[in-house]
Amino acid sequence: MAVTIIIDTLLIISLWLLGWLFFLLLRYATDIKKLLSEPMLKHPVIIFESDDWGTGPLKQQNALVQISELLSRFSDSKGQHPVMTLGIILAEPDIDKIKATDGQVYHKRTLADTRYIPLLEIIHKGVAQGVFSVHLHGMEHFWPASLMHSVDKNAKVKQWLFANDNLQTEDLPSELQSRWVDSSCLPSSEHSEEDIYRAIDEELRLYKNIFGQAANIVVPPTFVWTDIVEQAYAAQGIETMITPGRQCIGRDKQGQPAPNGRYFFNGEENEGLLFLVRDDYFEPALGHKAETVLQRISDKIKCGRPALLEMHRFNFINGAKNNTTSLQELEKLLQLIVADLSDARFISAEQLATIIRNDKRGINSEYMLDSSLQRFKVILARVKLLFQFNSFAKYSGINLLLKLV
Ligand SMILES: [Zn+2]
Numbered sequence: 001m002a003v004t005i006i007i008d009t010l011l012i013i014s015l016w017l018l019g020w021l022f023f024l025l026l027r028y029a030t031d032i033k034k035l036l037s038e039p040m041l042k043h044p045v046i047i048f049e050s051d052d053w054g055t056g057p058l059k060q061q062n063a064l065v066q067i068s069e070l071l072s073r074f075s076d077s078k079g080q081h082p083v084m085t086l087g088i089i090l091a092e093p094d095i096d097k098i099k100a101t102d103g104q105v106y107h108k109r110t111l112a113d114t115r116y117i118p119l120l121e122i123i124h125k126g127v128a129q130g131v132f133s134v135h136l137h138g139m140e141h142f143w144p145a146s147l148m149h150s151v152d153k154n155a156k157v158k159q160w161l162f163a164n165d166n167l168q169t170e171d172l173p174s175e176l177q178s179r180w181v182d183s184s185c186l187p188s189s190e191h192s193e194e195d196i197y198r199a200i201d202e203e204l205r206l207y208k209n210i211f212g213q214a215a216n217i218v219v220p221p222t223f224v225w226t227d228i229v230e231q232a233y234a235a236q237g238i239e240t241m242i243t244p245g246r247q248c249i250g251r252d253k254q255g256q257p258a259p260n261g262r263y264f265f266n267g268e269e270n271e272g273l274l275f276l277v278r279d280d281y282f283e284p285a286l287g288h289k290a291e292t293v294l295q296r297i298s299d300k301i302k303c304g305r306p307a308l309l310e311m312h313r314f315n316f317i318n319g320a321k322n323n324t325t326s327l328q329e330l331e332k333l334l335q336l337i338v339a340d341l342s343d344a345r346f347i348s349a350e351q352l353a354t355i356i357r358n359d360k361r362g363i364n365s366e367y368m369l370d371s372s373l374q375r376f377k378v379i380l381a382r383v384k385l386l387f388q389f390n391s392f393a394k395y396s397g398i399n400l401l402l403k404l405v
Contacts (some may be wrong), residue, residue, distance in 0.1 A: 040304035051087030087137035151183035278308035
C-alpha cells in the first residue's frame with residue numbers, strides 16, 4: 001500500500017514537472033532556439049571594453065600609458081597580453097569657434113587636431129604591442145544640434161560648453177550623451193534618415209583617415225540606437241556592433257533609455273552586422289571589486305560565453321584616487337585571472353567576432369567546444385540562467401529540478 005502511494009506520488013510529480021517543462025519550452029521556444037545556436041566557447045575569453053577615449057582632456061595620455069604598461073605585464077598561455085578595447089570619440093566642440101558666432105553655430109575640433117598627436121601615438125603603440133584595440137564609438141558623444149538646442153534651456157549644459165576648462169562628455173546630462181536620438185526635448189525624437197546616413201558617412205571617413213583603416217566595430221554611445229542607424233552602419237561596412245544584450249531606441253520622459261523589447265545573443269546577425277553582448281561591468285571608481293568580477297567571469301565560462309567587461313575612461317581620469325584604485329583593481333583582477341583560469345584567452349572583440357563569424361560559416365576553430373558532454377553542460381547552464389528569475393519556472397519546481405541535474 002505504502003509503495004503504491006509512493007509510486008503514485010512520484011508519477012504525479014513527474015507529470016506535473018513534465019507538463020510545466022513542456023509549457024516553458026513552448027512559451028520560450030524562440031529564446032531557447034537562440035541560446036542553442038549561440039556559439040559555445042571552449043576557453044574563458046576575457047576582453048576589457050573601455051569607452052569614451054579620444055577627444056577630451058589630455059590627461060588621458062598618462063592614463064593610457066599606465067594601462068598599457070599594466071596590461072603588457074600579463075599574458076595568457078599563448079603569450080597574448082590582455083586587450084583593452086578603446087571606444088573612440090572622434091570630435092568635441094571647438095569652443096573658440098562657437099563663441100565667435102555668439103554661441104549660435106556649432107563647430108567641431110577633431111582627433112586629427114595637432115594637439116592629439118601624442119595621444120594617438122600612445123594608442124598606436126598600444127595597438128602594436130597588442131594591448132589596445134580601437135573601435136568606433138562615434139563622432140561626438142552627443143548629437144551637436146541637440147546640444148546647441150539645450151544650451152538656452154539648461155544652465156548646466158551652458159556652463160559645460162562655455163565655462164569649463166575640463167571639457168569631457170562624461171559630465172553632460174546622460175540623455176544628451178545619446179548621439180543617435182534628439183534628447184533636447186523628452187521623450188526623445190528620431191533624427192532624419194538623411195542626417196543619420198550623412199553623419200555615419202562623416203564618422204567613417206574621419207576614422208579611416210586617423211587610424212589608417214576602416215572601422216570594423218561600432219559601440220553606439222549609451223547603447224541607444226535606432227533601426228535606421230543599424231542599417232546605415234551595416235550598409236557602410238561596419239561588421240560588428242557591441243550591445244548590452246538589448247536595444248534601446250530612445251530616451252523616455254524621465255530621460256531613461258527606452259528599450260524596444262529586442263534582445264541579443266552573441267553571434268546574432270542582421271543584414272550582415274554581427275552582434276556581441278557586453279553585459280558585465282568593471283568600474284572600480286563605482287566600487288566594483290576584482291573578486292566579484294571574477295565570479296561574473298566564472299558564470300560566463302559555465303555558459304560558454306565570452307566576458308566582455310565594460311570599463312569606462314572615467315575610472316582612470318577622474319582624479320588621482322580613482323586612477324590609483326582603478327589601476328590597482330585591474331591589476332588584482334588580472335592576477336586572479338592568471339592564477340585561477342590557466343586556459344584563459346586574451347583576445348580583442350574584433351578577433352572574437354571573426355572567430356564567431358567563422359564558426360557560423362562552418363569553419364572549425366580551437367576556440368569552440370566540440371565535446372557533446374561539455375556542450376550539454378553549457379546548454380543546461382544557459383537554460384538555468386534563462387529561467388533564473390522566471391516565476392513559472394520557480395513556482396512549478398522546474399528551477400529546483402534544473403539545480404539537481
Ligand atoms: Zn560612451
